[in-house]
Amino acid sequence: MRFLFYMLLACSAVVAGEQAAAAKELRLNSFVHRSFDAHIHAQRLLRDRRSVDEERGLPTVIEKTKTLFSTKVTDKTLQRWAANKKSPQHALIRLDLDNAGKDLFTKAKFADWVSFMTKRNPQNAEAAMLSALMTRYSDDVLSGMLIAAKKAPDTKTIATNLQIQQLRGWMKKGKTADDVFNLFNLKGKATSLDDLVSDGQFAPWVTYVTALNKGDPKKTNMMVVKTLTTYNKKTHKGVYDMLSASKNKQLAADLQRGQFDNWLANNVQFYDVSAMVGAKGTPRGSPQRLFVKDYVAAYNKKHQL
Numbered sequence: 001m002r003f004l005f006y007m008l009l010a011c012s013a014v015v016a017g018e019q020a021a022a023a024k025e026l027r028l029n030s031f032v033h034r035s036f037d038a039h040i041h042a043q044r045l046l047r048d049r050r051s052v053d054e055e056r057g058l059p060t061v062i063e064k065t066k067t068l069f070s071t072k073v074t075d076k077t078l079q080r081w082a083a084n085k086k087s088p089q090h091a092l093i094r095l096d097l098d099n100a101g102k103d104l105f106t107k108a109k110f111a112d113w114v115s116f117m118t119k120r121n122p123q124n125a126e127a128a129m130l131s132a133l134m135t136r137y138s139d140d141v142l143s144g145m146l147i148a149a150k151k152a153p154d155t156k157t158i159a160t161n162l163q164i165q166q167l168r169g170w171m172k173k174g175k176t177a178d179d180v181f182n183l184f185n186l187k188g189k190a191t192s193l194d195d196l197v198s199d200g201q202f203a204p205w206v207t208y209v210t211a212l213n214k215g216d217p218k219k220t221n222m223m224v225v226k227t228l229t230t231y232n233k234k235t236h237k238g239v240y241d242m243l244s245a246s247k248n249k250q251l252a253a254d255l256q257r258g259q260f261d262n263w264l265a266n267n268v269q270f271y272d273v274s275a276m277v278g279a280k281g282t283p284r285g286s287p288q289r290l291f292v293k294d295y296v297a298a299y300n301k302k303h304q305l
Helices: 003-011 017-025 028-032 049-056 058-069 075-083 088-094 101-106 110-120 125-134 139-149 156-173 177-183 193-198 202-212 217-231 236-245 249-265 270-277 287-302
Strands: none
Touching (some): 075 110, 088 125, 101 139, 110 125, 125 156, 139 156, 139 177, 156 177, 156 202, 193 202, 193 249, 217 236, 217 249, 236 249, 249 287
């Protein structure tokens, strides 16, 4: 059966409804058959406050002054801003959010900004929001903010939707599986499959890897294992042992097959495979010996030996 199915099955107990729905939405069709219309800007560095103020110039001072004397922002106000095509930056300033930094999603008025952006961009609100945020925050900073926001009830849904847009942008930019694994702060859990599965970022990451491989389960398994090996002290045996010890048996079996296919693709000798799975000293019929036996058969078939 397909790897992604087992991944989602394993994650179902720990991924909340919105996350599961978001992961489902981010399947292959979202990346391959739908156009990327987020129009995300190339600049991704967290910009220097002074240079931003210099670019905005006098309008910034005026908007700041309006903030000091304005009454409470109402839905009618947001509607007027949207009708007048006010910029996302204008709304952030008027809502006194432009200096919120990494705490933007925790601010009470952030919901007003989301409402304004939805009114202004009813067809692609999340894409427009992400585009605006990416002019203010670098990839790693914004990713960390979204991960934190997904854990808070009030911002979980919007953060999940924004993360979908972020993944689409990364796909367009050509970020690798390792890049996203790192941005999702998963590398510290690469020594335990069970810890990875329990992390809410694992499901979106695997979905991203699946999209990178155009839905091919074999290539997906191989890429997942390659990334795990990179962050598992770069030891193949460490990954094999980790998978063998996992409670997520079907997922572990799929990934061990990915490890098998990686070694076969790289023409690793059977005695090296035997050492990496720890077959020596195990009884006949052990999982390790059966693994090596299957590998020898596949290797000989590949090379017509």
